[in-house]
Amino acid sequence: MTTLTDAVVLVTGANGGLGSEFVRQALDRGAAKVYATARTPRTWDDRRVVPLALDVTDAASIAAAVEQAADTSVLINNAGVGLFASSLLETSVEDYRRLLETNTIGLFAVTKAFAPALRRSRGAIVDVASVASWLTRPTLAAYGSTKAAVWSLTDSLRRELRGEVHVLGLYLAFTDTPMTAGIDAPKGDPADVVRAAYDGLDSGAYEVLADEYTRTVRSRISEVLAPH
Numbered sequence: 001m002t003t004l005t006d007a008v009v010l011v012t013g014a015n016g017g018l019g020s021e022f023v024r025q026a027l028d029r030g031a032a033k034v035y036a037t038a039r040t041p042r043t044w045d046d047r048r049v050v051p052l053a054l055d056v057t058d059a060a061s062i063a064a065a066v067e068q069a070a071d072t073s074v075l076i077n078n079a080g081v082g083l084f085a086s087s088l089l090e091t092s093v094e095d096y097r098r099l100l101e102t103n104t105i106g107l108f109a110v111t112k113a114f115a116p117a118l119r120r121s122r123g124a125i126v127d128v129a130s131v132a133s134w135l136t137r138p139t140l141a142a143y144g145s146t147k148a149a150v151w152s153l154t155d156s157l158r159r160e161l162r163g164e165v166h167v168l169g170l171y172l173a174f175t176d177t178p179m180t181a182g183i184d185a186p187k188g189d190p191a192d193v194v195r196a197a198y199d200g201l202d203s204g205a206y207e208v209l210a211d212e213y214t215r216t217v218r219s220r221i222s223e224v225l226a227p228h
């Protein structure tokens with residue numbers, strides 16, 4: 001069980017739709033300090049927020065952030081890029097590499113760099129994955145495979161850090177943020193997703209399935225995926 005009260009929280013991609021909600025709700029729950037990290041940090045109207053530059057694809061940027069935020073006790077791996085392609089095979093290798101660099105390798109590199117601090121504080125990690133971790137839709141396949149890797153990394157990290165750092169995977173369907181601005185589909189509220197994630201930390205959950213669609217997909221994961 002990880003409470004946000006008096007925690008030192010670091011959010012990657014803090015300027016985004018879910019990221020800014022992770023910052024706001026951490027403050028609401030009594031965090032002592034929130035590192036709101038972004039490629040281009042912005043100002044915040046709460047003195048507990050420390051804006052910090054962090055590009056998750058840049059090793060020097062990660063090293064500098066670890067030095068400045070060595071007291072981090074809760075890491076929110078939220079930064080990510082989306083891609084809605086016409087199909088998997090129509091996706092360029094360059095676009096696929098960009099997805100992997102940010103969503104998967106970036107998350108791994110940030111986690112590895114902050115692991116000593118998180119171990120010291122006996123803290124927690126929230127990895128923002130996706131219902132697309134478990135889907136094979138052509139439009140989401142490239143993106144989804146990077147989130148499938150996040151699912152796997154999250155489960156392996158949980159095992160490796162057992163007894164030291166709590167590791168929670170967050171899974172969600174379409175949510176109303178800049179990432180989905182061009183998509184005409186029902187979308188969840190970022191505030192509800194973040195509330196579910198922080199409630200999950202409070203209760204010691206390993207996985208948070210933020211909406212009904214995600215819960216349905218998760219419950220059918222053992223089915224063999226025949227083409228249709």
Ligand SMILES: NC(=O)c1ccc[n+]([C@@H]2O[C@H](COP(=O)([O-])OP(=O)(O)OC[C@H]3O[C@@H](n4cnc5c(N)ncnc54)[C@H](OP(=O)(O)O)[C@@H]3O)[C@@H](O)[C@H]2O)c1
Nearest residue numbers: 013015016017018039055056079080130174175177178179
């Ligand atoms: N919205 C959805 O429907 C949905 C569903 C499932 C999962 N997710 C996941 O939720 C997370 C948050 O996404 P969102 O929906 O809130 O989208 P968003 O509003 O586009 O936010 C994504 C944030 O990630 C940041 N980012 C991108 N590349 C980065 C890099 N190299 N280093 C640091 N930050 C970087 C962006 O920063 P800049 O401002 O600098 O571009 C942006 O602020 C992502 O991991 C996404 O994959 C979203």
